[in-house]
Amino acid sequence: MKFKFDSFVVGLIIAIIIAYIYPDLALVEGTFSLDHITTIGVSLIFFFYGLKLSFGEIKTGLSNWKLHVLVHTSTFILFPLLVLIFYPFIKTEVQHDFWMSFFFLAALPSTVSSSVVMVSIARGNMPAAIFNSSISGIMGVLITPMWMGLFLTINNDFDFGHVYLSLFLEIILPVVLGICLQPILGKWAHKYSVYLSKMDKLTILLIVYTSFADSFLEHIFDAVNVWYFVAVFTGVIVLFFVVYLIIWYWSRRIFRFSVADEITAIFCGSKKSLTHGSVFAKIIFGHTATGFGLVFFPLMIFHAFQILVASVIAQRYAARNNID
Incomplete structure (x- = not known):
């Protein structure tokens, strides 16, 4: 069984290294500031997502309601509850930031492209995968800020109106516009989907660079030691496998x-x-006291780990299906 390491994960590591060596690039202001560039890039990501959204495949996957309930319950309820049970044990500010970064990870929607790719490799139910991964992102626009608002509002760091307006302008509006222009530009978007995917990844890398550069400039990471990072890696691995095993048990x-x-x-x-x-991190934590880089770190580790483990699992399922 062959495994190819994901180049995007390497890109994330390089973005952090550049942010550490050259953090001042994030301070550039004006029309060509990274903040403006990433905002435009994010809108384009979701505009192209709307262009490529397949309503036919979504409609095909609608009927399997038990599968949909399990997927979205796991994504938006199981994940947050598993992290929420540790909230009473928070004693220090560092522990609070650590817990908040994991709670943010837990409150996020499911990924779209990699989920569908893994299901395809493992020979799973593709229409249902497309339906659930597509709907999850839309649901997350509403649900993720609600989960985060339960705790960020305690410190008056969270403005529901600002967050939802920003999410509407940067995500919902571009998606709707893309859907409306799908009859005209849909074929073009599918034809050049490989290049559009590269633009998506470049935008995310710029956001990662900016978030970590800001954290390095503000010396956010100076407040934590090596055991903090060990705890992040351990927490990510445990969280992933606990959710994985629960979903596997419920499914079977x-x-x-x-x-x-x-x-x-x-x-x-x-x-x-x-x-x-x-x-979401850019919008929700952009004006809070919580270190942007610290919030982002568990999500990045989880992303890399889920690709690594899911690739292995998908290939095992595919091999088993070939035998059967």
Whole structure:
């Protein structure tokens, strides 16, 4: 079994290294500031997403309601509750920031492209995967800020009106515009989807650079030691496998799904979107006291880890299906 390391993960590491060596690029203001460039890039990401959205495949996947309930319950309820149980044990500001970064990760929607790719490799239920991953991102625009608002409003750091307006302008409006222009530009978007995907990743890398550059300039990471990073890695691994095993158990023992539906439930329900996370973090934490880089760190580790593990699992499912 061959495994190819994801080049985007390498790009994330390089973006952090550049942010550490040359953080001053994030201070540039004006029309060509990174903040303006990333805002435009984010809007384009979701505009092209609207152009490529397939309503036919979404409609095909609508009927399997038990699978949809499991996926979205895992994404928006199971994940946050698993992190929420540790909230009473917070004693210090560092512990609070650590917990908040994991809660933010847990409140995010599922990823779109990689979930569908993994389901395809493992030979799962593709229409259901496309339906759930597409709907998850839209649901996240409403649900993620609600989860975060429960705790950020305590410190008067959260403005629902500002957050929802920003999310509407940067995500919902471009998606709607893309859907409206789909009859005209839809074929073009699919034809050049590889290049559009590269632009998506470049935008995320710029957001990662900016967030970590700001954190390095403000010396946010000086407040933590090596054990903080060990705890992040450990927490990410434990969280992923706990969710994975619960979804696997529910799929096989409670709902008794077919193998194809089990595959879709596992890959769509256990993953988190770095694309949405980068946008949400920029909007939700952009004006708070919480270190942007610290918030981002568990999400980046989770993204890399979920690609690594999901690739191995997908190939194992595919090999088993070939035998069967």
